[in-house]
Amino acid sequence: MTIKFYNSLSRQKEEFVPLDADHIKIYACGPTVYNYAHIGNARMAVVFDQWVRLMKSLYPKVTYVSNITDVEDKIMVAAKEAGVPILEITEKYTRIYNEDMASLGVNAPDIQPKATEHIDDMIALTQVLIDKGHAYAAEGHVLFDVPSDPSYGALSGRSRDEQIAGARVEVAPYKRDPADFVLWKPSSDDQVGWDSPWGRGRPGWHIECSAMAEQHLGLPFDIHGGGADLKFPHHENEIAQSCCANDTATDPTSFAKYWLHNGFVTVEGEKMSKSLGNFLLVHDVIEKFPGPVLRIALLMAHYRQPLDWSDQLLHQSGKLYERIQRAYEILENVDSVRNVDFKESVTSALLDDLNTPLAISRLNSLLSSIFSPEVDEALPNLKGMLEKAIEILGIDVVKDNINDSVSDDDVIKIETLLAERIEAKDNKDYKRSDEIRDELIEMGIAIKDTREGTSWEKI
Ligand SMILES: [Zn+2]
Numbered sequence: 001m002t003i004k005f006y007n008s009l010s011r012q013k014e015e016f017v018p019l020d021a022d023h024i025k026i027y028a029c030g031p032t033v034y035n036y037a038h039i040g041n042a043r044m045a046v047v048f049d050q051w052v053r054l055m056k057s058l059y060p061k062v063t064y065v066s067n068i069t070d071v072e073d074k075i076m077v078a079a080k081e082a083g084v085p086i087l088e089i090t091e092k093y094t095r096i097y098n099e100d101m102a103s104l105g106v107n108a109p110d111i112q113p114k115a116t117e118h119i120d121d122m123i124a125l126t127q128v129l130i131d132k133g134h135a136y137a138a139e140g141h142v143l144f145d146v147p148s149d150p151s152y153g154a155l156s157g158r159s160r161d162e163q164i165a166g167a168r169v170e171v172a173p174y175k176r177d178p179a180d181f182v183l184w185k186p187s188s189d190d191q192v193g194w195d196s197p198w199g200r201g202r203p204g205w206h207i208e209c210s211a212m213a214e215q216h217l218g219l220p221f222d223i224h225g226g227g228a229d230l231k232f233p234h235h236e237n238e239i240a241q242s243c244c245a246n247d248t249a250t251d252p253t254s255f256a257k258y259w260l261h262n263g264f265v266t267v268e269g270e271k272m273s274k275s276l277g278n279f280l281l282v283h284d285v286i287e288k289f290p291g292p293v294l295r296i297a298l299l300m301a302h303y304r305q306p307l308d309w310s311d312q313l314l315h316q317s318g319k320l321y322e323r324i325q326r327a328y329e330i331l332e333n334v335d336s337v338r339n340v341d342f343k344e345s346v347t348s349a350l351l352d353d354l355n356t357p358l359a360i361s362r363l364n365s366l367l368s369s370i371f372s373p374e375v376d377e378a379l380p381n382l383k384g385m386l387e388k389a390i391e392i393l394g395i396d397v398v399k400d401n402i403n404d405s406v407s408d409d410d411v412i413k414i415e416t417l418l419a420e421r422i423e424a425k426d427n428k429d430y431k432r433s434d435e436i437r438d439e440l441i442e443m444g445i446a447i448k449d450t451r452e453g454t455s456w457e458k459i
Contacts, residue, residue, distance in 0.1 A: 001058055005353045006304060008231065008259040009155055009252060013353060018222055019257060024055050024062040025221035027213045027256065029230055030112065032069040032205075033093035034078040036281040037100055039298075039309055040265045040272060044227045046295055046394075047262040047303040047354070049106040051225070053392055054350050065216045066109040067209060068094050070116050071202055076191060086192055090116075100282045103291035104298070105394035113212045115203070119194045121211040122203040125245055126183045126196075134244040137198045138174035140186030146179040149240045154252040155259060156232035163232075181237055183207045206237035210245075213238070213256075219246060224256035228263055228304075235259065262303045268310050280309060292395045293317045299356040299393065300452065319455040320364065321395070326411055327370045327386060328397050336383035346389035356393075357452060363389050364453030368422070371415030406445075406458055414445055418454055 003016040018024050028048040031041050045066075052064045070090040079086040098108065115122075126142050129135035134148045146152050146163070153163060164178045182204040187193030193200040213221065219242060226235060239252050248254035264271075267278040285294060296317040301307040346366070349359035366389060370382045390397060406414070417436050424432040440447055440456070447456045 001348075001351060003054070003058070003351050005258070005260060008261050011157070014258070016222075016258065018059070019220060022060060024059045024223075025217040026052060026055065026062065026064045026223045026225065027209070027217060027221060028064070028066045028109075028225040029209055029227075029234065030066040030068050030109075031093075031097055032072045032074060033090045033097060034072070034075040035093060036283040037097050038272065039267075039280040039282060039285065040227065041097075042101065042104060042282045042294070043265050043298050043303075043307060044225075044262055045101045045106045046104055046298045048225050048260075049101075049394060050299065050303075050350070050354060050356070051223075051260065052107070053394055054347070054354070057347065057392055063111065063217065064109045065111045065113065065213065067212050068097075068112055068114045069205065069208060070094070070114050071192060071208075072205060090114075096283065100286060103286055104282070104295045105291060105396050107394075111216050113216060115208040115212070118208070118211050118215060119203065121215050122207045123184075123194075123196050125207060125211050125214075125241065126203075128245045129183065129241065132244065132247070134240075134249075135183055136176065138176075140199050140201060141174055141182060142184035142198055143175060143180040144183055144237065144240060144244075145176065146181070146240070147177050149244055149249050151243065151249055151252050152179075152240050153236065155239055156236050158232055158236075163236075181206065181233065183241070206234055207241055209234070210238050210241040210255075214242060220254050221256055223258045223260060225260040225262075228261040231259075231261055263301075263306045266306055266308045269308060272309075289314060289318070290321065290398065292397070293321045295393075295395060296320055296360070300360065302357055303354055316450065316452070316455060319457060320360065320452075323364075323367045323371075323455075324386075324390065324395065324397055325399065326408070327367050328399065330408060330412075331370065331379065331383045331386070334379045334383050336387055337380040338384040338388065345385065347392055350392065359389075359393065361452045363393070364455075368415055368419050368453075371412055372419045410443070414440065414443070414456060418447065418456065422454070 004013055005016060007014045031037055052062060055062045075086055075089055079089045082089065126135060129144065130137065130142065135142055135144050184196060184198055184201050184203055186199055186201045193202050239255050242255040243249045243252060246254060266272065267280060270276055270278055272278055272280065293314065297313050300313060300317060344362060346359045346362050349355045349362055366385055370386060373379055373382060417440060421433045421436040437447060444459050445456050446459045447454055
C-alpha cells in the first residue's frame, strides 16, 4: 500500500517515501486566534486530519504538529477593540477553534504548540540567521536578507519581480532589498513584547513556524502542509529561514521533504469575503447542520480543487449521512467481519492523492450493496467494510436523528430498485432504467444522479 500525492515543491505527483517509515512527521500551519474560524480554516483542518488519519492507518507512529499563532498584529487590534487583555482573546478563540473542529471529526493534533511558548526559540533562530549572514538588524527590526538565499522562490516558482510585488512592500527605509521580510519587529510600550538582543519586540509570523516545526519534529521532516494561500510568502519564507539557518540553503527539501496545499472555498460561486456578506463561520454553520454533514461536504471536492459551498452541496452531504445512519440501523444486529478489504475500497481511493470524491462514490456503492445485498451472508463483510470506511473518513455516526418518513422496508425496496437501475444503465437498457425511475416516482421518491453516485429523497 503506497501513497501518491501531488508535491507542491516538485510540482508533480510522487510516491510518498518516508524519511523514516517507523515515524512519520507532519506539520501544518494552524490558525491565528482572534476570531471564529471560517469554513476555509475548517477545510484546511479537515483535509490535514484526513491525511493524518490515512497515515496513521498505514504507519506505526505518526506525529502531527499544528500550531496556534497567538501573537500577531490582528490579535492586538482585536484585544484593543474589545478592551481586554490579549490572553483573553487568544485563549477564548483557541478553545472555540478546537471545539468547532472536534465537532467536524477533526482529531486534536498530537502537538499543538503556541507561538508565545516558543519566543526563545525564535530569538535563537533569528540570531543564527544574523550570525550566518542571512539576516540583519536595523532600527529595532531584524530582516531576512532574501538575496542571500540562492533557492528563494523554489516553492512558489515566483520570479524576483513577482516576489517583490507579492511581498506587499511597505515604505520601509531600513530594508536593504524590497523583498526582505521581517523576522523581528519592535513593540511600543503599549504593545505586547519580549526582550531581545535587538530591543523589546515581537516575532514576525514566518519565523514562528520555522522555530516550532524544528523544535517539535527536528529537521528534515516528511510533510509540511497548509492552505494554498500560504504558499507565498509564508511557506517560501519558512523554507528560506530554516534551510539558511542549517547551512542547507541550496536544498529546499532539507526543511520539509514534501509540501501539500489545499484549495480555497467559494460560496455559491463567489469568493468568500466580509464585504460580500458571505463569510461563513463554522460556529454558525454548525448550529444548523450536524458536524458529520459538514465534514462530508468539505470532503466532497478533491482537496487541491476549489470547493464551492452551496445549499446543494449541504443537501447532498445530508442525504449521504442519512444513508450511512440507515445502514448502521439495518446492520445493528449483524456481526461485522473486519479483516476483509477489497481493491476498490474507500482507503485505496484515499491512497491516490486523497481522492475523496472517489472515496465517497465508493462509499455510496457500498451502501447500495448493504441495502440490497446479493445474499444476506454478505452482510457481515459489508458491515466490516462500512465500519472501516467510516472510521478512516472520520464520520461520527449518530443514531438518533434519521428522518423516519420512509420505513426501513421501503428503504430496502428503493435501494434494490436503484441497484437494478444501475445494472440496467450499465447494460444500456435505458427503457428499464426509465421504468424504474417512474416506479420510484410513483412511490413518492425522487432520484438524483451525480458523479458521486445516486441519491434519493421523499418528494
Ligand atoms: Zn506556518
